[in-house]
Each structure stands twice: as structure tokens, then as C-alpha cells.
């Protein structure tokens with residue numbers, strides 16, 4: 001059995017690591033890692049957006065330990081919210097004490113009203129409803145709905161609820177009431193402790209897997225013929241495959257394939273955000289202790305902010321700060337400004353928020369455009385994805401019970417073995433899911449186990 005892997009991000013790397021044997025990865029970049037790649041620029045290590053491991057999966061924990069030779073940090077996470085000049089601990093709904101008046105009272109009374117009048121039969125039609133029903137309209141519209149327009153780049157009413165799962169914290173009445181008066185004794189954030197490599201940035205969690213992987217760099221897919229099982233690359237080389245594991249963004253795979261117009265049109269219905277990372281170095285120490293900060297003000301570009309030296313002190317030189325700001329775009333919120341305009345505005349925002357003392361303290365800035373950031377779970381997504389998967393079935397894709405679900409329940413998934421076909425999708429964008437790094441690792445393990453099962457028959 002020979003396996004061709006398209007894309008050398010963590011999902012491709014994990015598949016390779018678990019298969020061990022006869023495989024080859026084709027990657028468009030000169031390096032492996034994809035979204036977990038870490039770069040050394042201006043004296044700092046920068047990840048592609050803040051990456052920490054908060055997995056509960058023992059297998060992934062120990063694999064990451066092995067990759068770093070146990071040289072990783074584990075610390076309680078400290079996150080914050082910035083709202084029009086106020087700093088509110090996260091999650092804001094259980095820290096209303098820090099919300100300015102009269103908003104603070106309005107948030108509490110709306111929340112209590114909705115809890116007291118809650119009708120079990122009231123089904124949220126969309127994420128906007130879900131927020132209103134769970135948190136009360138004042139809080140929902142001021143905080144998560146505003147943040148949704150910045151992070152998910154579209155209105156909450158345009159999103160389904162299937163992806164929410166345990167990604168959103170739902171407080172109980174006692175927690176909200178207590179947090180209205182004073183800080184709660186214990187954080188209610190769904191992520192409590194995180195892990196991060198001591199050295200080298202987040203990519204170190206996969207370093208050994210990367211250094212032992214067989215791959216061809218600078219192999220960007222140009223065209224794929226599922227009928228003929230042939231792949232052509234931009235560099236002029238072609239290969240044929242026996243079994244294909246693709247971690248390429250699903251719309252890319254379909255657009256470059258022999259799919260008919262109708263299927264290509266369905267792939268255009270799949271929306272994803274892109275993120276512009278604005279990385280700013282200032283010649284003074286870190287100004288705030290939060291590991292990352294959510295910014296709710298809609299008149300600011302800054303959406304989420306982290307300081308890379310807080311992920312690991314080895315990420316930067318002593319006495320300086322490396323601030324990374326995420327600014328999101330998509331088809332719903334296209335990038336129309338010149339990037340230099342955004343960089344200047346972001347620098348001014350950082351000064352206003354107190355993360356940088358003054359513009360004259362800034363030593364350097366650089367940006368990175370990340371084309372594929374978050375799958376947007378809007379209303380047309382499921383039908384379009386289903387259409388594509390149905391079409392791919394004739395070319396060896398085996399439908400999985402949960403292949404349209406944003407997340408995977410790994411406990412159930414590993415219990416039931418399936419026979420795989422000659423086309424297997426993997427990864428956040430390959431499967432079009434809300435996957436974290438642990439999911440990408442586990443998918444590789446799952447593919448290996450089920451391919452072994454298929455060929456042992």
C-alpha cells in the first residue's frame with residue numbers, strides 16, 4: 001500500500017508519522033508545519049497566531065512531550081477582554097463586576113430575565129439566537145455578537161449553532177450573580193491550563209515527527225484528476241497515486257480537480273476567514289500579564305492580541321515585547337485597505353490600550369497573511385459540503401457518520417473501525433472542520449489504524 005499525502009501541516013505530518021512505511025508528503029512550502037510553523041524574525045519567535053495546547057487527550061499530550069524531549073511549559077491560562085477602555089477578566093459574563101455602569105446592571109437583569117422566562121421549546125435558529133437565549137440580549141450584543149463580527153467576520157445570525165459545542169462557556173445564575181459583585185475565586189474559562197514548548201515556538205511539539213518525515217518541498221498542487229488518479233504540480237512534476245490522503249483546503253482540492261461546474265460551485269459556498277497577523281516589537285518589557293486578549297471595540301482592527309514572550313520567555317529577548325495582533329477578513333469582510341494603513345492603525349490601538357508605551361518605542365513591525373484561518377460555519381456550509389462528499393464517493397471517499405459535523409468525538413470514533421477507500425480527507429481545512437492541533441494528530445492515528453484494518457481483510 002503506497003500513500004500519497006497532499007499538504008505537510010500537522011494533519012499530513014501526523015498521518016506520515018503513524019503510517020511509518022510507504023508514503024510521501026507533497027508540500028507547497030519549502031518547510032513542513034503549515035499552521036503550526038514558527039518563524040524567527042526581529043529577534044522573536046512568532047507562531048501563526050497564538051498556539052497553545054489545551055488537549056485533554058493523553059495520547060497527544062505524550063506525543064508532544066516526546067517531540068520536545070519533555071521540554072515544555074505548563075501554566076494556568078490568563079485571558080482578558082478589552083472593551084472601550086475597560087479591562088474585564090475572561091469570560092466577561094462571569095466577571096460583570098468589571099463592566100462599566102449602566103451596562104453592568106443591564107447585562108445582569110437581561111440575563112436573569114432570560115433565565116427566568118426560558119422556554120425549553122424555544123429552539124435557536126442561529127448563533128445569534130443562541131447567544132441571546134443563553135446570555136441575555138444586552139450582554140450578547142455588546143460582547144460575543146460584536147466579537148463574532150470581528151473574528152468570524154459575519155453576523156451571528158448568519159452562523160449555525162452546530163460548531164458551538166463546548167467552545168463557548170455557559171455560566172449558571174449563581175456564577176453570574178457572584179461575578180457581578182466581585183471576581184470569582186476560580187476562573188470559569190473552558191481552558192484552564194495550557195502547554196507550550198520551552199524552545200523553538202509551537203512547531204517544536206511536532207519537531208521529531210517533522211525531522212523524520214519523507215517529503216517533497218515546493219510541490220504545489222496544480223491539477224488533480226480523480227478519475228485517472230494523477231496529480232500535476234506547479235513545478236512541472238506529475239505523479240499517480242494508489243491511496244491519497246489530502247489535507248489541502250477542500251475548496252482548493254475541488255477547484256483544481258476534474259469536478260463538474262456544479263461541484264466547483266458548491267466548493268465556492270464553503271467560506272473561511274483569513275487572518276492578517278500584525279507583529280510589533282517594542283523596546284520595553286511586556287505591559288500586561290494576559291496570555292491573550294479579546295478586543296470587542298468594532299472601531300478597532302485588533303481582534304485578538306498576544307505577546308509571544310508570554311507563551312515562552314525563550315520566544316524573545318529580555319526587556320522587549322513582541323506583540324501579535326490578529327485582524328480577520330473573509331468574503332463577508334473583504335480586505336480593502338492597504339496593509340500599511342492597518343499596521344499604522346493597529347500600532348496606535350496598541351498604544352491606546354497600553355500594550356505599547358508610545359509609538360516611539362516601536363522598533364519594528366512585520367505582517368503575515370494567513371489565507372486559511374477558521375472555517376465559517378454559516379448556513380449553506382453543510383449542504384455544500386455534503387454535495388462535494390457525495391460526488392467524491394465515486395472516487396474512493398468513504399462517507400463517515402460524522403463527516404459533516406464540525407467536531408469529532410474521538411472516543412466513539414476510535415471504537416468503530418471502517419474500511420477506507422482510495423481517497424481520505426484529513427485536517428482542519430481538508431475535512432472542513434473546527435479542528436485543533438490535537439484533532440489533527442488523532443486523525444493521523446485514526447487513518448493509520450483504519451488503513452491497517454482495511455488491508456488486513
Ligand SMILES: Cc1cc2nc3c(=O)[nH]c(=O)nc-3n(C[C@H](O)[C@H](O)[C@H](O)COP(=O)(O)OP(=O)(O)OC[C@H]3O[C@@H](n4cnc5c(N)ncnc54)[C@H](O)[C@@H]3O)c2cc1C
Nearest residue numbers: 007009010011028034035049051052220221427428436437
Ligand atoms: C490563528 C489560529 C490560532 C490557532 N490556535 C490554536 C491553538 O491555540 N491550539 C490548537 O490546538 N490549534 C490552534 N489552531 C488550529 C491549528 O492551527 C490547526 O488545527 C492545525 O494546525 C491545522 O493543521 P492542518 O494540517 O489540518 O492544516 P494546515 O496546517 O493548513 O496544513 C495544510 C498544508 O497544506 C499545504 N498546502 C496548501 N495548499 C497546497 C497546495 N495547493 N499544494 C500543496 N500543498 C498545499 C499548506 O502549505 C500546509 O502546509 C489555530 C489556528 C489558527 C488559524
